[in-house]
Amino acid sequence: MRAMILALVLGLIPGHLLATVPEHRPVPGGVAVVDLGTPSDEARPTAHHDERPVLVVDHQGHWHAVVGIGLDAETGTTAVHIEDGAVEFTIEHREYAEQRITLDDDEQVSPGEETLERIRREHAEIQRARDTRSDGEPASLQLELPVEGRFTSPFGLRRYFNDQPRNPHNGLDIANDPGTPIGSAASGEVIETGEYFFNGKTVFVDHGGGFVTMYCHMQDIDVANGDRVERGERIGTVGATGRVTGPHLHWTVYLNGEAVDPLLFVEGEDADFNEAD
Numbered sequence: 001m002r003a004m005i006l007a008l009v010l011g012l013i014p015g016h017l018l019a020t021v022p023e024h025r026p027v028p029g030g031v032a033v034v035d036l037g038t039p040s041d042e043a044r045p046t047a048h049h050d051e052r053p054v055l056v057v058d059h060q061g062h063w064h065a066v067v068g069i070g071l072d073a074e075t076g077t078t079a080v081h082i083e084d085g086a087v088e089f090t091i092e093h094r095e096y097a098e099q100r101i102t103l104d105d106d107e108q109v110s111p112g113e114e115t116l117e118r119i120r121r122e123h124a125e126i127q128r129a130r131d132t133r134s135d136g137e138p139a140s141l142q143l144e145l146p147v148e149g150r151f152t153s154p155f156g157l158r159r160y161f162n163d164q165p166r167n168p169h170n171g172l173d174i175a176n177d178p179g180t181p182i183g184s185a186a187s188g189e190v191i192e193t194g195e196y197f198f199n200g201k202t203v204f205v206d207h208g209g210g211f212v213t214m215y216c217h218m219q220d221i222d223v224a225n226g227d228r229v230e231r232g233e234r235i236g237t238v239g240a241t242g243r244v245t246g247p248h249l250h251w252t253v254y255l256n257g258e259a260v261d262p263l264l265f266v267e268g269e270d271a272d273f274n275e276a277d
């Protein structure tokens with residue numbers, strides 16, 4: 001009994017995270033932390049945004065939704081929907097920098113029919129992994145950088161390849177020498193690995209509750225589907241596979257299926273370095 005009370009006091013009841021939540025940053029590519037108004041000694045509410053279930057955690061004695069906001073989200077008023085109502089919040093503007101890249105290999109810019117078919121197939125597989133929402137919640141919402149190195153392309157860059165507009169950059173690029181070990185940003189389960197046309201050798205790790213990380217362009221993959229990995233545990237090495245201009249890790253963080261700025265989850269890192277002047 002005493003141990004039970006102590007566990008309650010310390011928040012050690014399994015499956016109940018007393019969360020260190022990321023900063024409330026309600027912008028496209030950011031994260032909204034929304035107080036659902038329910039004390040956390042009541043049952044955990046289910047919450048949706050954009051018709052997708054979102055993560056709900058115990059923060060400061062209240063249930064809070066932690067909502068990933070897509071880079072393509074419109075600014076203005078939106079809402080987290082709960083069973084008996086909705087809690088509004090405002091998506092604010094964030095200006096991301098623009099980048100123009102010249103690629104010589106035309107197949108990489110305007111792929112032929114056979115390649116397009118491969119890309120479509122891979123896209124479906126990537127989407128499945130990205131949208132994974134396993135039961136349970138992340139052990140932590142704080143991530144560690146998977147590899148040391150120079151930040152090259154920041155998250156959110158609006159990109160043009162040979163003057164053709166492309167999707168904005170949905171991750172953070174960290175450059176380092178080929179073969180440099182990459183560690184998982186947090187504990188979780190490997191849910192997909194593959195070698196893709198654009199992303200090269202890639203690993204997806206599911207951290208629970210719709211929190212998923214993706215690691216691309218690897219030289220070697222050291223894990224397989226179903227493996228449990230700890231925070232910092234080696235999952236592979238930096239490489240230059242897929243569509244790249246040099247060896248680096250492309251690292252994406254997904255929350256409720258939306259790619260969000262990884263640095264919002266890394267303590268001591270400044271997520272604002274990638275904004276346009």
Ligand code: ZN
Nearest residue numbers: 171172173250
């Ligand atoms: Zn990248």
